Amino acid sequence: MPERAPARKRARDIDRAQTCALLDAGYGEGQLDPAEYQNRTAQAMTAKTLGELASLVADLQIPEHLAEAARESTPAPRTRLSGRAVAAIAVAVAAVCATAVYTNRGDDTPPQTVVAAEQAPIAGGEPEPIVVEAFDPVSPEGVRNFLRRYQQQFGDLQVDDVIFYRTYVFLTRALPDQPHREQDWSFRGGFSTSGAPDARTLDTVTVDLATVDVDRLAEVLATGPGRVGLPSAKVEHIFVRPDSSDDALVSVLFQDQDERTGMIDTRMDGTVVDVSRAEGR
Incomplete structure (x- = not known):
């Protein structure tokens, strides 16, 4: 071709x-x-x-x-x-x-891994293992688990934007007491930084994840495949980000085994604002 x-x-x-x-x-x-x-x-x-x-x-x-x-x-x-x-x-x-594979802008410091799960004492001289809890980030339970762990890690639920994938979560937020700098993070049972901090505009709009109605989101996740015309589709990712309005936007992307996609956009309270059906459906 x-x-x-x-x-x-x-x-x-x-x-x-x-x-x-x-x-x-x-x-x-x-x-x-x-x-x-x-x-x-x-x-x-x-x-x-x-x-x-x-x-x-x-x-x-x-x-x-x-x-x-x-x-x-x-x-x-x-x-x-x-x-x-x-x-x-x-x-x-x-x-x-692969956020743990490389660092950005010449930073030779390995990515920081924060593990919240309890671990057994490590014998002297042995490396401390990374504990990764199995979870499904694009399920209601996975979203709730992430929000709980996020609150524990950062002390709030503010984020610039966040994407829930099938096996991990990727997000960006401001550094503590440094609103002009931002840090990318990934979450796979524990939080790891991705690269070095970067510049951030002071007027960056953030999202308060505390306003996510997970119960309403669960309804979208359950009924979404049928609504986009792909009954056998699975959730590919959930993207939460600021919107031009006063509220944030939650976009749920569905994909079936033939790689056809459809998307549903909602507000944080679960109100559906747009349904993009698969082409030809």
Whole structure:
């Protein structure tokens, strides 16, 4: 298949989200300045084709070990995409998932891992193990567990934005007493920093996760596949972020085994504001 043909394929919501994740990584490593980052992210969120998404990350440096990790963990696509499109999609996942593999902007300090679970005493000279509790972040129970642990870790429920994936949670929040700096974190049973702190505008709008109505969210998670026209679909991710209105937006992305997607947007109280059904459904 000619390389230019896949570039014309229509982009899915998950393609846009994963490209944004790669832009996040590039910004965190200093490859993009704030203006470039904001401009490209805005373009990624409205991109129509895979070619448009690929062009937004084509000039970014992608560490080979992250690309290799993505190739090993990501199933081969049903349709062959161009090399750049594959890199944009696959490595975006690795950039977010492999937060313990690398550090940003030349910081040689290993990511900090905070473990809340009780551990047995460690014999002298032995490394302390990382305890990861099994949980499903995109289930109501997983969301409740995360909120409880988040409150314990940070003392509040404020966040710039947060994405619940199937096996982990990725978030950004301001540093304590430093509203002009932000830190990316991942949660896999314990909290780990992702890269070095970065600049943050003082007018950044935050989200109060205490206002999430998990019971109403549970209804959306349960009924969503049918509402988007994909009865066998599963939750791919839950994205909570500020919105142009006074309230935040919760976007739930559903995907079935044929990689068809649909999305439901709600307010924090569970009020549905938009349903994006799968194409042709």
